[in-house]
Amino acid sequence: MQSFDHAKKFSFKVFLKELAGSIGDYGTILPIVFGVAVVTNVNLAHILLFFSLWYIISGLYFRLPVPIEPMKAIGAIVIAILSVLINFIIAFIIGMVLYYLLRKVL
Numbered sequence: 001m002q003s004f005d006h007a008k009k010f011s012f013k014v015f016l017k018e019l020a021g022s023i024g025d026y027g028t029i030l031p032i033v034f035g036v037a038v039v040t041n042v043n044l045a046h047i048l049l050f051f052s053l054w055y056i057i058s059g060l061y062f063r064l065p066v067p068i069e070p071m072k073a074i075g076a077i078v079i080a081i082l083s084v085l086i087n088f089i090i091a092f093i094i095g096m097v098l099y100y101l102l103r104k105v106l
Helices: 002-040 043-061 069-105
Strands: none
Touching: 002 043, 002 069
């Protein structure tokens, strides 16, 4: 009977640690998810649906919680690539306008 109580307390501690870790990840993943949704014009509901399906399927398959770092890396890459592309396009347009204006003046 005593070992059963010990196992019950241990599982509750593990549950609390996992719950605290999952809530702590919201502070890092939500800004990245919002950034990806804004940059890519993808519906936020679709992104969150994919995340939840990924967590449920991989959690059931591996019997372990999924770390959030791979999702953060994917989001950071998407934001970085698109922001670099947008900056390149804007710089190209500004350069062409300046070239056109300077060519008219000179």
